[in-house]
Amino acid sequence: MRKLNAQGYGIAGSGLELDLVYNPQGPSLPPDSEILTKEYKQVLAHYDVFFNRLLTISNMPINRFRHQLERDDLLNGYMDMLRSRFTEKNLSKVMCRTLLSVSWDGHVFDCDFNQMLDLPLGGGKQAIHLSELIDLPLANRPIAVDAHCFGCTAGSGSSCSGALTN
């Protein structure tokens, strides 16, 4: 990070952004991103390390993290916690409303989590290729959702650019 700072990244007024990403180590939601950002900035400044934003991201209950939860018998508890912390105002900001995810072979998904789960765009039965998108009306399209979506909507919400609401 110091090398990036030396080039101007993360230095106020340089126009060069340097963002950090934080996600919890275990089955809990990230702390408030503004409070965490202040704490990280204070601590790292002692080491002459600077950054712009700290993006907080929730652990999604899929793939490797899900297997870990299952192994430790924590999956049900984690899912219950995500459901109990559901926050309706996150719904208008979840990333699947404005972004798509494209796999290496050109198939399109509602988000990268759905891509990892192989859930076709819009809950369809078949994967849709990028080349077919031109003929598809994407506005107001359905989005494929499942229990893992509580990971995006719990607490302050979560997306590839951090918390959705504070």
Ligand code: SF4
């Ligand atoms: S996991 Fe669900 S809520 Fe989150 S971006 Fe994907 S489809 Fe949307």
